[in-house]
Amino acid sequence: QVQLVESGGGLVQTGGSLVLSCAASGLSFTTASMAWFRQDPGKERQFVAAISWSGRTTDYSDSARGRFTLSRDNAKNTATLQMNSLKLEDTAVYYCAADTTRHFGDRLPASFDYWGQGTQVTVSS
Numbered sequence: 001q002v003q004l005v006e007s008g009g010g011l012v013q014t015g016g017s018l019v020l021s022c023a024a025s026g027l028s029f030t031t032a033s034m035a036w037f038r039q040d041p042g043k044e045r046q047f048v049a050a051i052s053w054s055g056r057t058t059d060y061s062d063s064a065r066g067r068f069t070l071s072r073d074n075a076k077n078t079a080t081l082q083m084n085s086l087k088l089e090d091t092a093v094y095y096c097a098a099d100t101t102r103h104f105g106d107r108l109p110a111s112f113d114y115w116g117q118g119t120q121v122t123v124s125s
Contacts, residue, residue, distance in 0.1 A: 037097060051079065
């Protein structure tokens with residue numbers, strides 16, 4: 001059974017930092033692209049960042065680029081999103097996702113096979 005378990009969400013002030021972690025089990029992690037999405041209530045899930053199975057290639061949304069850094073540890077089956085300079089508009093539920101088809105570069109949620117339950121990030125002024 002595949003499980004993606006997010007952790008690290010919480011409440012932070014604008015300009016602060018948070019680290020989100022995604023622990024994966026039950027899948028071939030070293031051949032899976034990993035990504036983070038976020039979603040506000042009543043809105044569509046939005047792409048934030050992705051990393052290839054090797055970790056050599058990353059992709060960021062315009063809002064994340066320069067502030068967020070996605071990395072992975074294939075020995076520990078984890079993907080970590082370092083979020084700096086947080087803004088009010090970063091408030092959302094953040095989801096970890098895995099694409100096990102060895103494809104990289106598609107930002108659509110439908111391209112990802114497995115999802116975590118989500119972790120709330122709230123940025124306050």
